[in-house]
Every structure is written in C-alpha cells, then in structure tokens.
Amino acid sequence: MVKICCIGAGYVGGPTMAVIALKCPDVEVVVVDISEARIAGWNSDRLPIYEPGLDDVVKRCRGRNLFFSTDVERYVGEADVVFVSVNTPTKTRGLGAGKAADLTYWESAARMIADVSRSDKIVVEKSTVPVKTAEAIEKILAHNGRGVRYQILSNPKFLAEGTAVRDLFAPDRVLIGGRETPEGQAAVKVLKGVYARWVPEDRIITTNLWSAELSKLAANAFLAQRISSVNAISALCEATGADVAEVACSIGKDSRIGPRFLSASVGFGGSCFQKDILNLVYICECYGLPEVAEYWRQVIGINDYQKSRFVNRVVSSMFNTVAGKKVAVLGFAFKKDTGDTRETPAIDVCRGLLGDKAVVSIYDPQVTEEQVRRDLAMRKVAVTTDAYEAARDAHAVCILTEWEDFRSLDYRRMYDVMQKPAFVFDGRNIVDPEKLRDIGFIVYAIGKPLDQWLKDMPAVA
Numbered sequence: 001m002v003k004i005c006c007i008g009a010g011y012v013g014g015p016t017m018a019v020i021a022l023k024c025p026d027v028e029v030v031v032v033d034i035s036e037a038r039i040a041g042w043n044s045d046r047l048p049i050y051e052p053g054l055d056d057v058v059k060r061c062r063g064r065n066l067f068f069s070t071d072v073e074r075y076v077g078e079a080d081v082v083f084v085s086v087n088t089p090t091k092t093r094g095l096g097a098g099k100a101a102d103l104t105y106w107e108s109a110a111r112m113i114a115d116v117s118r119s120d121k122i123v124v125e126k127s128t129v130p131v132k133t134a135e136a137i138e139k140i141l142a143h144n145g146r147g148v149r150y151q152i153l154s155n156p157k158f159l160a161e162g163t164a165v166r167d168l169f170a171p172d173r174v175l176i177g178g179r180e181t182p183e184g185q186a187a188v189k190v191l192k193g194v195y196a197r198w199v200p201e202d203r204i205i206t207t208n209l210w211s212a213e214l215s216k217l218a219a220n221a222f223l224a225q226r227i228s229s230v231n232a233i234s235a236l237c238e239a240t241g242a243d244v245a246e247v248a249c250s251i252g253k254d255s256r257i258g259p260r261f262l263s264a265s266v267g268f269g270g271s272c273f274q275k276d277i278l279n280l281v282y283i284c285e286c287y288g289l290p291e292v293a294e295y296w297r298q299v300i301g302i303n304d305y306q307k308s309r310f311v312n313r314v315v316s317s318m319f320n321t322v323a324g325k326k327v328a329v330l331g332f333a334f335k336k337d338t339g340d341t342r343e344t345p346a347i348d349v350c351r352g353l354l355g356d357k358a359v360v361s362i363y364d365p366q367v368t369e370e371q372v373r374r375d376l377a378m379r380k381v382a383v384t385t386d387a388y389e390a391a392r393d394a395h396a397v398c399i400l401t402e403w404e405d406f407r408s409l410d411y412r413r414m415y416d417v418m419q420k421p422a423f424v425f426d427g428r429n430i431v432d433p434e435k436l437r438d439i440g441f442i443v444y445a446i447g448k449p450l451d452q453w454l455k456d457m458p459a460v461a
C-alpha cells in the first residue's frame, strides 16, 4: 500500500488529499501541518476552510484512510510519496522583496524531509514555485540525504477556490513534470498511477520538470491577463457608451478567444494571481528579460488601476467626498463561495473609502468579523451579519463580491432605509441597473453605460 504524506493542510493540501483519499481507498493519506489550530479544524466538524462539497468528501474518508496530524516528522518519515503544499508568499524583505517567491517554508520542509527520511522517497512540488526550484530542492536533499534517494516531481495545482472539489474531481488536466532519467520516469509513473484512478489518461500530461513549473506560473499569468484585458476595455466602455458585457459576449463567441474568464470586475484578487505574476516578473528580470517582465507587470498595473478607478468613481459621484457618509460594502471575500480574503479587492476599496473618511459597514456571508478587522488592520469599520443592516442609513452600497444571494436581495427595501440620493456601485455586474434605477437608485456598474449623474461628475483615475 502506497503511503502518502502531504506537508501543508491549507487550501490546496487539504482538499487535494481528501479527494485522493476518497478516490484511492487503498492508499493511506496523512496531511500534516505545523499549525495546531489548522489540524484541529480538519479533525473537527467545522473544517478550517469553506469549500462547497468538501465536508462530505472529508467525512467519507477521515479516519478510514485520511488523517490529519501535527506529527510532521513521523508521517513524512513513513511516507513513500511526500507532497509539499506549503505557502510560498511574495518576499517582503531582502533580495527580490515585493516580487520574488519566499521559499523559506519550502526550504525548511525540504530540510526536515532530509532529516527524518530513512527510505527512498518521491517528493512532489504541489506549491507554486519559481521555475528551477526542483533543482534547489534536489541539492538540499542530496547534501543531507545520508544515502536516501529522492526523485523530485512537479505537480502544480490548478484548482480554483470555491470550485476546488469540482476541479479536483474533473480537472481540465493533471500536470506531472519529472527528470528525464529512468528513475525520474518511474517516479512519474507512480504519481500518474494515483491520478489515473479517476482522471482519464489523456488528461494527465507529463513534461520535463521545468515545463511543469513554468506552466503553472504561465497559466495564472494568462488567466489574470484576460481579466486585466477585459477590465481595460471596461474603462473604454464607460467613456464611449459601449457595454462591456456585450463586448465580452461578442468577442467570446470567437472560438479562439472563448467565453470564460471575461467578466469585468472591480479587479482580481486571491492569493495566487498577483503573487505568481510578480514571481514571473522577477524571474524574467533575473534572466535578463526586462521587456518580458514589463509586459506581465502591466497585468498588475491595470488591476491596481481598476481598483482605484472604482474608489474614485464612488467618491466623485457623491459630490467628491464621502467623509462621514456611511457606505455599505456587500462582499469582502475575493470571490464568491469562499471565505478567503487574501488580496481581495475589497481591502483596497475599503482602504480607499476609509482614506476619504467614509463610515464603512461590511457584510459578507462567509468572512468573519475578526478576519475583516485583521485585513483592515483594526481600522474603524462596522461588520454586520445582514445586508439590510449594512445598508441602513447608508448613502451608498458597493457590491464587491459576486455572491449569488446579492442578486436576489430586496433592493427596494434597502432603498427605503438609505439616505437620498441613494447609490449602488456594482463592482461585479450582478444587479440589473435598469431595475435599480426604476427604484430610484443612481447606479454605477463596471463597464456599463453611465447614468447622466455619473457623466456629470467624471472620476479622475
């Protein structure tokens, strides 16, 4: 029986291992983490992350062939295959600060693997890492190996939060990169054998190590670039009277472009896109490719522009000041169906509004008050458990996450308890502007034709 251990019980490690355990009942899967709170959460009825469908998967195999533990060294030592799914944030200090990936957690995991291993192991990079990281890991393991042999594989994760379980059950592809040696290829075969239990063979792609590592960064850069492209067009739509939804639909019909990932928004968020593009930019600079670096940097530049454009639109529409005015923020998570707030555009928008002295009241169905306060560094905001409460006496409502429930709120009820003129700024294009205008709202929706009111009060980006 193959024994798998995954280091890192986060958004990737937890769901991925739960699905492997479910699909391979004869494989023992142990997820380990240094965070006692996280492991306690995985062993409880309230999992530490919110992900549709995950509770059911975990309940079906926890205690059977899926285990969560803080005894990192024991389970790493016993495993045949060790996945490393630790966090790889952007470096905040020193060489490459603000761009390069911080591999501190990765390196300490690699050194620990070398310390505790007594049998040969396949080490799988699950975290998103800079291209060539496998080489560095090989060196650490080889220099501390005491005769234990390791094969490093790159097996990046492409799951998106909110749809993680669905993405894991039916992935577009599974990518496995390995050394082009007989030992490397044998290791690839072992991992392929695990996924082949439920993923069709033609969806399991095998490549060399560097292609697999780079494909992950490139995929995220392409996805983010699509959003920045449509967001750039949204600004032009507002200036010209075109409607970004119509433009996106028209261009998306071209089968070479395709319809997905073309929703204009207040900006992309999440723990991956910005971090991975910055990492790509840094790698390009390190390889002496400043033009390529600059090209990708612009994807983030447009994203920042989109967020500040939104804030400016709110402030300028409300007579150029929001000081002392209550603004209800609906949605704080970086996207629907998750409680994750990492790099959420809501943080920048709230900071912008607070900077202009607005009184901000936030409602999100999944984000805790404690998390909001942490993200906004304890700045004075109200966090409510109800959208209508957030809107009471507010001058404006800003929709920042595309939660389905926000589509069907009773906006007339909100209008009745708000100050007048009452504004809705829809950063996700989920409400029907015409219906809201009929109620009496002044409505701004990203990339949509502007109300006369908004035209009369142009925003400076």
Ligand SMILES: NC(=O)c1ccc[n+]([C@@H]2O[C@H](COP(=O)([O-])OP(=O)(O)OC[C@H]3O[C@@H](n4cnc5c(N)ncnc54)[C@H](O)[C@@H]3O)[C@@H](O)[C@H]2O)c1
Residues within 6 Å of the ligand: 007, 008, 009, 010, 011, 012, 013, 032, 033, 034, 035, 038, 072, 085, 086, 087, 088, 105, 106, 108, 109, 126, 127, 128, 129, 157, 158, 159, 160, 161, 271, 272
């Ligand atoms: N979040 C996503 O949707 C997503 C998707 C694809 C890829 N990724 C990548 O996967 C990696 C993990 O992301 P995440 O969102 O799961 O991160 P996370 O922060 O949710 O989880 C990482 C976990 O690793 C643990 N950890 C760190 N060092 C450790 C060590 N030495 N020993 C044991 N545990 C340790 C931390 O305590 C934490 O619980 C990152 O590289 C990320 O870029 C994330």
Ligand SMILES: O=c1ccn([C@@H]2O[C@H](COP(=O)(O)OP(=O)(O)O[C@H]3O[C@H](CO)[C@@H](O)[C@H](O)[C@H]3O)[C@@H](O)[C@H]2O)c(=O)[nH]1
Residues within 6 Å of the ligand: 128, 157, 158, 159, 160, 161, 162, 220, 223, 227, 260, 261, 262, 263, 264, 265, 266, 267, 268, 269, 270, 271, 272, 273, 334, 335, 336
């Ligand atoms: O048309 C769109 C699509 C998405 N977004 C925003 O883009 C961000 C990222 O969304 P999404 O990609 O769905 O979520 P993530 O969980 O960040 O997943 C991305 O990042 C993961 C981590 O690397 C990858 O594994 C996934 O393939 C990749 O989609 C969110 O703020 C979305 O609201 C838009 O604004 N418009």
